Amino acid sequence: MSKILMKIDGKEIEAEEGMTVLEAARTVGVNIPSLCHHDKLEPYGACRICTVEAQKNGRSRLVVSCVYPVEKNLEITTRSETIDRARRTILELLLSHAPDSEPLRILAAEYGADKNRFEKEPSFCIHCGLCVRYCAEIKGLHAVGFINRGSKREINFVPELVAAECWSCKECFPLCPTSALQAAYVFTAAQVSEIPVFEGDTD
Amino acid sequence: MDINKIDQIIDGHNSEASSLIQVLLEIQSENRWLPRQALERISERMDVPLSRIQHIATFYKAFSLVPKGRHEIHICMGTACHVRGAQNILNAVEDHTGIKPGETDLALKFSLETVNCLGCCALGPVIEVDGQIHGKLTPPETAEALKKYE
Amino acid sequence: MPKLNSSAELEKLREEILSGRNSNQKIITLCSGTACHATGSRAVAESIELELKNQGLSDQVIVRKTGCHGFCERGPIIVIYPEGICYLQVEPENIPEIISQTIKENKILEHLLYVDPDSEEKITKETEIPFYKNQQRLLFEANIKIDPKSIEDYLALGGYKALARAVLEMTPEQVLEEVKKANLRGRGGGGFPAGTKWEGTRNTPEETRYVIVNADEGDPGAYMDRSLLEGNPHSVLEGLAIGAYTVGAREGYIYVRQEYPLAVENIDVAIKQAEEKGFLGKNILGSDFDFTVKVHQGAGAFVCGESTALMTALEGRTGEPRPKYIRSNIKGLWDKPTVLNNVETWANVPLIINNGADWFSSYGTETSKGTKIFSLVGKINNTGLVEVPMGMSLRDIIFKVGGGIRGGKQFKAVQTGGPSGGCLPEHLLDLEVGFDELTQAGSMMGSGGMIVMDEDTCMVDVARYFLDFLTDESCGKCVPCREGVKQMLETLTDITDGRGQEGHLEQLEDLGELAREVALCALGQTAPNPFLSTLKYFRDEYEAHIKEKRCPALYCRELIDYYIDPEKCQACQACLKKCPADAIIGGKKTIHVIDQEKCTKCNTCFEVCPSRFSAVKKISGEPVPPPIPEEERTIVRGSKEK
DSSP states (O other), X not given: OOEEEXXXXXXXXXXXXXXXXXXXXXXXXXXXXXXXXXXTSOOOOOSOTTEEEEEETTEEEEEETTTOBOOTTOEEEOOOHHHHHHHHXXXXXXXXXXXXXXXXXXXXXXXXXXXXXXXXXXXXOOOOOHHHHIIIIISOOOOEEXXXXXXXXXXXXXXXXXXXXXXXXXXXXXXXXXXXXXXXXXXXXXXXXXXXXXXXXXX | OOHHHHHHHHHXXXXXXXXXXXXXXXXXXXXXXXXXXXXXXXXXXXXXXXXXXXXHHHHSTTOOSSOOOSEEEEEEOOHHHHHTTHHHXXXXXXXXHOXXXXXXXXXXXXXXXXXXXXXXXXXXXXXXXXXXXXXXXOHHHHHHHHHTOO | OOOOOXXXXXXXXXXXXXXXXXXXOEEEEEEOXXXXXXXXXXXXXXXXXXXXXXXXXXXXEEEEEESOOSOGGGOSOEEEETTTEEEOSOOGGGHHHIIIIIIHHOOOOGGGSEEOTTTOOEEOBGGGSHHHHTOOOSSSGGGGTOOTTOHHHHHHTTTTHHHHIIIIIOOHHHHHHHHHHHTOBOTTSSOOBHHHHHHHHHTSSOSOOEEEEEEOOOOTTOOHHHHHHXXXXXXXXXXXXXXXXXXXXXXXXXXXXXXXXXXXHHHHHHHHHHHHHTSSBSSGGGSSOOBEEEEEEEOSOGGGGSHHHHHHHHTTSOOOOOOOSSOTTTSOGGGSOEEEEEHHHHHHHHHHHHHOHHHHTTSBOSSSBSEEEEEEEESBSSOEEEEEETTOBHHIIXXXXXXXXXXXXXXXXXXXXXXXXXXXXXXXXXXXXXXXXXXXXTOOOTTSEEEEEETTOOHHHHHHHHHHHHHHHOOSOSHIIIIIIHHHHHHHHHHHTTOOOTTHHHHHHHHHHHHHHHOSSHHHHHTTHHHHHHHHHOHHHHHHHHHSOOOTTSOOGGGEEEEEOTTTOOOOOHHHHHOTTOOEEEETTEEEEEOTTTOOOOSXXXXXXXXXXOOEEEEEXXXXXXXXXXXXXXXXXXXXXX
């Protein structure tokens, strides 16, 4: 692996070819917020909260650090008024779904996001896709997936697989930043009557 | 839907995972909707997870997971029709059929969908019923046109 | 017919086809594009066959069902050769006299000719009609001359000569140079130079490369690509094969919407014919160049028009775009270098190879060369497909070619570029149409939709309409598009429904900026454009909606009221009988009054009130006048009793 010299927040750093900007930043202790990123999973680039500014050949633009590959002489800025504004609006949009989510509340405090800016939405899910991707990429089970598109997009368990696999796994549960996953699971489990919903609930 | 027919369609595409959408389109056009049993068969035969097939079947507009009515109404909501009053036509169709876009009535008479452009903008606003175009409509004419369908 | 192995064999075949054709042959061509089918061209075609048989002319007259002629407003269109007589809005009933008079006796049927609305002069030839006369039909010219299912018709016009020249006489580098010199820019959206894209793919070390035709034409109100694919599929195939030769691809795909069944059918036939003749397949025209093409049908998702989403869909998955930090001409379909251009871009390639880059760039402006096909629709007299040189002004396109605004109304705006584009107002009518000119004005070229709007079109509603479209078509992966654009739609709906508040415009601008800068793909990044351009040019309409709860165009349902002017009502009962809500009170000789409580604002009364009375009024931002007292409603001998 060849080394790549670049700058993050004015500091010279050495990154390895093939890394993303987010990974490079974390190796040198620079924290960039993320919601849909997971070290074990393929980069996804959906929540856009890890947006940073990239300067190259005198030109600057906003890029998403979890998918943007490192390159020679790249200069990255991880905080600026523009970046913070984008992150704040993203958080406000997500808080309309999951106002009580712990990770969102911590970030909201940091970026001054107002959880009441947009009207409340009925679904908790913020579509980070952690459950879907973990189940597919790590477990190879594909028990949970997306359905529909646009604002109608939702996560959805395959009932047969819930019965066969999920009860003994549930590894995706702690990954969920909101309580949407459990809600979807309980909903599916309730449809498949022979599956116990929760321990102790088998009578 | 007959499982042999499903297999035949899958075999026609060499069971390649990349042909998944083409296979689903063929089943949709053959059967007019995608029964769960067809999705399961495809999953098994083409070695594609069911959850992925479900996403595809709900992502693309051509697919339906529920049976369609005897008559399929497509209302053009393209920009040309929109500026010529397509919204009023949609309202008239909704009033007449009692269903909203994406729905089928309980008697399985009509299914209603909006489409983005039927490509006959000279006739706008237009609706298409079972492939037949009704053009240059007003709301009263729309209701009249729909009365002809049994 | 065996495969052709050289330019000489191609030329020989062409001469054979031509020598079998008599220049005095009577030919009836009938426009059979999808739009004409909708106006009844199938019935006309059947009637022609039948009538020729009845009059004993079946073996003397050739009937050619061509693709779209473009003048959809007046379809179905018949042109009779060799004279070139053009009949418009032909119905099956007209056929017997067309055969007995025009075909047999060479008499022109005046009542089927085009009448110039200004001079009232009757025009016999298609090319003399102002709609056609002011166009420059380089790509579309062949559409009216060929049966799309006949490769002979295409070959007769010199088809596949460009492929033969490229493959047999030019190196890939030379072809690339010609395309670069012509400065052919992508006709599908952003106008990226095709040569630069091709060069990137050509220069990669990867062995496997692909070329793709993007025929997922999804812009509402645009159908240019369909007409090319339906009407002249070989021109697209020929361009694609030349591109494949240039970049070193051996496989190509045509991604076409399943909503275009006739295009799918014609392109399938064309591929088979081209394979039989040796224009596709192994050792094309005797060279060592191999190239095959497959058709993939799109299942209905606007986002698949975006190049990376299209490629994901081709791989058999949901059409979610990928981040474009590495361009798809380097890493595209199955991670291989892939050149994707739209239908019209590919169709331009044979023209450039046949006539040279200098010829091509003699049309157009400094930075936009050649012609562009527009789908000219909306509140325009001559709805249809028009091909004009780049650089023609919007005014000339709309008024000279398009014949101006329907019903003598006032022009308000023209929307270009589809949902990613914007609305341009009257003071920009003299803008020369080109990629950069449109972008600078806050819109874009896009694929060529041109929707004309008049005084009755509400610009806030137009913005709301496009955001509604995009909310439905968003793939839903990234937050700025799935959540942000949806929130923009909700705010715009609040405004058109009369719930607009101070701060709404700022919120829309904020969300628009987020989508533009942070969304994953072009769909999300350009989603704010319809809002931003209408706000830029029609801010007063937004303010009227928000501050006065008034819709100046009298369109937004929640902001208007219907009212019958008692001075004008003649108690004809047209509205009373048609009102679906029974909201009209009145009767014979009794002036009608709308019950505002019951009125659903469906517009029916407004539509049916005879124009000589024009008694039904729409009002906005003002109170409805009180109903005329019951005792004053009786009409005596046409005048009102006081």
